[in-house]
Amino acid sequence: MKFINLNKFIDSKEPLKLTYKNIVVLGLIGIITGLINGLLGIGGGTILIPAMVFLLGQKQHIAHGTSLSIILPTAIVSTFIYQANSHIDWALALKIAISGMLGGYLGARLMQYIPARHLRKLFGIFMAAAGIRMIF
Amino acid sequence: MLIYIIGLLMGILSGLAMGGGTLLVPALVILMNIPQHTAQGICLAAFIPTAAVAVITHLKQKNIKLKLTLYLAIGALLGAFLGATWANHVDAPLLRKIFGVFLVLMGIYEFFSKPTQEK
Numbered sequence: 001m002k003f004i005n006l007n008k009f010i011d012s013k014e015p016l017k018l019t020y021k022n023i024v025v026l027g028l029i030g031i032i033t034g035l036i037n038g039l040l041g042i043g044g045g046t047i048l049i050p051a052m053v054f055l056l057g058q059k060q061h062i063a064h065g066t067s068l069s070i071i072l073p074t075a076i077v078s079t080f081i082y083q084a085n086s087h088i089d090w091a092l093a094l095k096i097a098i099s100g101m102l103g104g105y106l107g108a109r110l111m112q113y114i115p116a117r118h119l120r121k122l123f124g125i126f127m128a129a130a131g132i133r134m135i136f
Numbered sequence: 137m138l139i140y141i142i143g144l145l146m147g148i149l150s151g152l153a154m155g156g157g158t159l160l161v162p163a164l165v166i167l168m169n170i171p172q173h174t175a176q177g178i179c180l181a182a183f184i185p186t187a188a189v190a191v192i193t194h195l196k197q198k199n200i201k202l203k204l205t206l207y208l209a210i211g212a213l214l215g216a217f218l219g220a221t222w223a224n225h226v227d228a229p230l231l232r233k234i235f236g237v238f239l240v241l242m243g244i245y246e247f248f249s250k251p252t253q254e255k
Contacts, residue, residue, distance in 0.1 A: 030211020038219025040235055041176025042157045065199025072187045074212045075180050081220035082177035089174055093181035099143030101186055107151020123154050124247030130162040131239030134232050
């Protein structure tokens, strides 16, 4: 099930048919992703990737790559606004970025040895618990 | 030292494609007592260099459909401007609660989501 099929337009030189439906669907997916990025400070890939796979019929690896190319400029805009409000600690951000990159490399390497399915369930419980802790 | 351990763990989760960034904010807030807005700002800033490297890699592997990027980025940039401005007008305790609600929903989604067949 997908709302709109854009593959004909995306994979060719044909311009996008700016139908009412296309504008609303693409616009809404974009705005929701941007709002989550700006309001909560997290990527937004958690929303954007499933939206591209299920609503726009994209393959997983295309959705993954394309979502990053959208979230990168989005995060830059959000960062500027947080910086304008003095809400960024650059020294800590640098430490996170360096150790995070090393971790990302390790994670990608470990991927084939880790039972992601079970870990995902554990991770979900962990997220819900952290969320409840933040609400109360 | 704790900050490096948090960064490393979140990086590993990101590398495993399990959205480590989502847990970075609560880790900074709960474990390091960093204010909510600053934790979110750190998360955004730290994301940029990692994402830039990843985008270059994906471009080389032709995993990016630039037309789709263009059309979705228009809304996303507008949303980011509105969302970030909004976040900076909300006080920290409320923003923390909003984040918490989102995290619970994401946790439930993560728990029930099926792993994708394709890598």
